[in-house]
Amino acid sequence: MDxxxxxxxxxxxxxxxxxxxxxxxxxxxxTLMADVTAIYGEQLEFDSRDTFVSFLENTLGTHMxxxxxxxxxxxxxxxxxxxxxxxxxxxxxxxxDGMLMRGSAFYHDRYTKCEDGQWRIAHTGYDRIWESVLSLxxxxxxxxxxxxxxxxxxxxxxxxxxxxxxGLIA
Amino acid sequence: MDxxxxxxxxxxxxxxxxxxxxxxxxxxxxTLMADVTAIYGEQLEFDSRDTFVSFLENTLGTHMxxxxxxxxxxxxxxxxxxxxxxxxxxxxxxxxDGMLMRGSAFYHDRYTKCEDGQWRIAHTGYDRIWESVLSLxxxxxxxxxxxxxxxxxxxxxxxxxxxxxxGLIA
Amino acid sequence: MDxxxxxxxxxxxxxxxxxxxxxxxxxxxxTLMADVTAIYGEQLEFDSRDTFVSFLENTLGTHMxxxxxxxxxxxxxxxxxxxxxxxxxxxxxxxxDGMLMRGSAFYHDRYTKCEDGQWRIAHTGYDRIWESVLSLxxxxxxxxxxxxxxxxxxxxxxxxxxxxxxGLIA
Numbered sequence: 366m367d368x369x370x371x372x373x374x375x376x377x378x379x380x381x382x383x384x385x386x387x388x389x390x391x392x393x394x395x396t397l398m399a400d401v402t403a404i405y406g407e408q409l410e411f412d413s414r415d416t417f418v419s420f421l422e423n424t425l426g427t428h429m430x431x432x433x434x435x436x437x438x439x440x441x442x443x444x445x446x447x448x449x450x451x452x453x454x455x456x457x458x459x460x461x462d463g464m465l466m467r468g469s470a471f472y473h474d475r476y477t478k479c480e481d482g483q484w485r486i487a488h489t490g491y492d493r494i495w496e497s498v499l500s501l502x503x504x505x506x507x508x509x510x511x512x513x514x515x516x517x518x519x520x521x522x523x524x525x526x527x528x529x530x531x532g533l534i535a
Numbered sequence: 536m537d538x539x540x541x542x543x544x545x546x547x548x549x550x551x552x553x554x555x556x557x558x559x560x561x562x563x564x565x566t567l568m569a570d571v572t573a574i575y576g577e578q579l580e581f582d583s584r585d586t587f588v589s590f591l592e593n594t595l596g597t598h599m600x601x602x603x604x605x606x607x608x609x610x611x612x613x614x615x616x617x618x619x620x621x622x623x624x625x626x627x628x629x630x631x632d633g634m635l636m637r638g639s640a641f642y643h644d645r646y647t648k649c650e651d652g653q654w655r656i657a658h659t660g661y662d663r664i665w666e667s668v669l670s671l672x673x674x675x676x677x678x679x680x681x682x683x684x685x686x687x688x689x690x691x692x693x694x695x696x697x698x699x700x701x702g703l704i705a
Numbered sequence: 706m707d708x709x710x711x712x713x714x715x716x717x718x719x720x721x722x723x724x725x726x727x728x729x730x731x732x733x734x735x736t737l738m739a740d741v742t743a744i745y746g747e748q749l750e751f752d753s754r755d756t757f758v759s760f761l762e763n764t765l766g767t768h769m770x771x772x773x774x775x776x777x778x779x780x781x782x783x784x785x786x787x788x789x790x791x792x793x794x795x796x797x798x799x800x801x802d803g804m805l806m807r808g809s810a811f812y813h814d815r816y817t818k819c820e821d822g823q824w825r826i827a828h829t830g831y832d833r834i835w836e837s838v839l840s841l842x843x844x845x846x847x848x849x850x851x852x853x854x855x856x857x858x859x860x861x862x863x864x865x866x867x868x869x870x871x872g873l874i875a
Contacts, residue, residue, distance in 0.1 A: 366539050369706050379777035383792065383811065386834055430835045432809045434794050436606045436776045437549035452553065454604050454626075456794075456807075458835065467626075468681060469602040471553065493681040494556055495600045495628065500676035506840035511808065511833040536709050606776045607719035622723065624774050624796075637796075638851065639772045641723065663851040664726055665770045665798065670846035 370442045373484050374449060374476050381486065382433040388514075390422045397486050398477055404490035427514035432456040435472070445478040446487075453491060460509060468496030540612045543654050544619060544646050551656065552603040558684075560592045567656050568647055574660035597684035602626040605642070615648035616657075623661060630679060638666030710782045713824050714789060714816050721826065722773040728854075730762045737826050738817055744830035767854040772796040775812070785818035786827075793831060800849060808836030 377396055384393035394414055403411040411417035425431055437452040450473055457466040470491035477487040501507045509515070547566055554563035564584055573581040581587035595601055607622040620643055627636040640661035647657040671677045679685070717736055724733035734754055743751040751757035765771055777792040790813055797806040810831035817827040841847045849855070 366542060368538055368542060368708055371542065372706060372708060372711065376779055379779050379792075382777060383779070383790070386792075386809070387811070432794060432834065434604065434774065434776065434792065436604065437552060439546055439549050439553070450553070452549075452556075452604065454602060456809075458837070466680075469556070469604075469626075471557070492683070494602065494683050495679060496681035497628070498676075498678050498680050499674055503674040503676050504839055504843040506838075506843050508838050509835060510806075510838050511836035513832070513834050536712060538708055538712060541712065604774065606774065607722060609716055609719050609723070620723070622719075622726075622774065624772060636850075639726070639796075641727070662853070664772065664853050665849060666851035667798070668846075668848050668850050669844055673844040673846050 367442045370447065370478070370484070371438075371440045374440050374442070374447055375438050377476065377484050377486065378435060378438070378449065378451065378474070382435045385421065385425070385433050386431050388422075388425065388427065390418055393421070394418045395485075398479070401486055402488045402490075404488075406493065428459060428461055430458040430460070430509075430512060430514065447476040447478075447484070449474040449476065458509070460512065460515075463501035465499045465501055465507075466496065467499075469494045470496075537612045540617065540648070540654070541608075541610045544610050544612070544617055545608050547646065547654050547656065548605060548608070548619065548621065548644070552605045555591065555595070555603050556601050558592075558595065558597065560588055563591070564588045565655075568649070571656055572658045572660075574658075576663065598629060598631055600628040600630070600679075600682060600684065617646040617648075617654070619644040619646065628679070630682065630685075633671035635669045635671055635677075636666065637669075639664045640666075707782045710787065710818070710824070711778075711780045714780050714782070714787055715778050717816065717824050717826065718775060718778070718789065718791065718814070722775045725761070725765070725773050726771050728762075728765065728767065730758055733761070734758045735825075738819070741826055742828045742830075744828075746833065768799060768801055770798040770800070770849075770852060770854065787816040787818075787824070789814040789816065798849070800852065800855075803841035805839045805841055805847075806836065807839075809834045810836075 381393060381396040397414045399414050401414050401417060403417050434454040435451050439450040441448050450471055453470045453472055455468055470493045472489060472491045474486060475488040476484050478484050551563060551566040567584045569584050571584050571587060573587050604624040605621050609620040611618050620641055623640045623642055625638055640663045642659060642661045644656060645658040646654050648654050721733060721736040737754040739754050741754050741757060743757050774794040775791050779790040781788050790811060793810045793812055795808055810833045812829060812831045814826060815828040816824050818824050
C-alpha cells in the first residue's frame with residue numbers, strides 16, 4: 366500500500382474543495398490536469414482545465430455561499446495513476462434568491478502523478494444520491510450571522526441581514 | 536503504529552457507509568463478520584450478519600434517502616483486533632411521509648482481521664448526541680431536485696416533484 | 706512525509722472535537738498546550754488553556770447541543786512543530802431558545818510535540834465562510850427525538866419534547 370501517495374491524493378482533494386469554497390480559482394486550477402475531464406449528471410461535461418475552471422468561476426460567484434464537505438476516501442493507486450471514490454455532502458446558499466440547497470453525491474475521480482512529482486485530478490464527476498432545494502421564504506427568521514462574501518457581492522444590502530448570536534463559537 | 540491496518544479499517548468503514556447509502560446490501564454484508572453484533576440505543580440489537588443486513592435492507596428501502604457522513608476516526612490496533620470511534624452526522628429524507636431527520640452520534644466499533652487477510656466489522660453501534668425530526672409540511676417550498684431512488688420507489692409520483700435549479704454543481 | 710506525526714495530529718484534532726461535542730472538558734484540556742492561543746473572529750481571543758477551557762465549559766453547557774464536523778486535513782510537519790488547515794461544518798441547537806445554527810469555517814491550527822511525546826494544540830482559530838441562525842418557531846413540527854443532554858439540562862421539560870420515529874437507525 367502506497368500510503369504516501371494516498372495521503373498526497375487526499376490532500377489534493379482537500380485543496381480542491383477548499384479552493385472551491387474559498388473561491389480561490391488560481392489555486393483550484395493548480396489541482397487539475399490541463400486536459401482534465403469533468404462530468405456532472407447528463408448535461409454538464411468539460412474536457413479542459415480552462416473551460417472547467419471558467420465555468421466554476423462564473424457559476425459559483427460571490428453571490429453564492431458553497432460548502433463542499435468531502436470525505437470517506439476510497440483510493441486505489443497503480444503506479445502514476447490512481448482512482449478515488451468520495452462522499453460529498455454539499456450545502457449552497459444564495460442570499461439574493463433566498464435559496465438553500467442540500468444534498469449528497471459520490472465522486473468518482475481519476476488522478477495522475479505528473480512529471481513535477483505532483484498528483485493532479487485527471488477526471489472528476491459524481492453520481493447524486495439526493496439534492497433538495499428550499500426557499501428561505503418558508504423560514505422567515507433565517508439570518509446570515511456571517512457571510513465571507515457579503516461585502517464583495519453585488520447584492521442589495523437588505524438581503525444580507527446580519528444577526529450575530531452570542532456564544533456560538535469553537 | 537500500524538498505518539496500513541488503520542487505513543484498511545478506515546476504508547472498511549467507508550465501504551460500509553457507502554453501501555448503506557447506495558443500498559448495496561451484498562457489498563455491505565461483505566464488510567461484516569458472520570457473527571457481528573450491533574447495538575443501537577436500548578431497543579435495537581443484532582447478533583448476526585444475516586439478521587442485521589436483513590433489518591437494514593427492509594428498513595432502509597428505496598422509499599428513504601439516507602446520508603451517513605462518517606469521519607474523525609480514532610482507531611487502535613492490537614494485532615488482529617482493533618477498535619474505532621467515529622463521528623456520524625446523518626440525514627434521512629422520507630419523501631412519501633414528508634419527513635426530514637438530522638442528528639449525530641459517536642460510533643464505537645470493533646474490528647477483526649480475518650483469515651483471508653481482510654478486516655471486517657465485529658461489532659458496531661453508536662451513542663446518539665442528538666436526533667431531530669421535522670415535517671416537510673413546515674417548509675412547503677422543499678423540493679427534491681434529485682433522488683436516486685425516485686424511479687425505483689413505489690411512491691405516488693406527485694410526492695417526488697423535481698425542480699432542478701441551474702448551476703448548482705461541482 | 707512523516708505519516709505517523711500526521712496521523713497523531715489528525716487524531717488529536719478528532720479527540721478535541723469529540724470532547725467538545727460530548728462536553729468532556731478534562732479530556733479536551735489534555736489536547737491543549739498550557740499557553741495555547743485561540744482566536745475566533747475579531748472579538749474572541751484566549752491566551753491560556755485555563756481561560757479557553759473555562760470559556761468553552763461555561764458557554765457550551767448542557768442547554769446546548771453542538772455538532773462539530775471536522776475534516777479535510779492539510780497538515781505540514783516540521784520537526785516538533787506542525788500546522789493544520791481543516792474544514793469545520795458546525796450545527797448548534799439550543800432547545801430552550803428554539804435556535805438552530807448552521808455554518809462552516811476553515812480552522813488554521815498550530816501544533817507542538819511536547820516532551821512527553823504527545824502532540825498538543827498550540828494555536829487554534831478559524832475563518833468563517835458562513836453562519837446562519839434560524840428560529841425553530843418557523844418549523845413548529847421540529848422535535849428532538851434524542852438529546853443526550855435533556856436529562857441533565859435545567860430546561861423546562863416541555864421544551865424538550867420527544868417523538869421517536871421508528872426505523873431511523875444504522
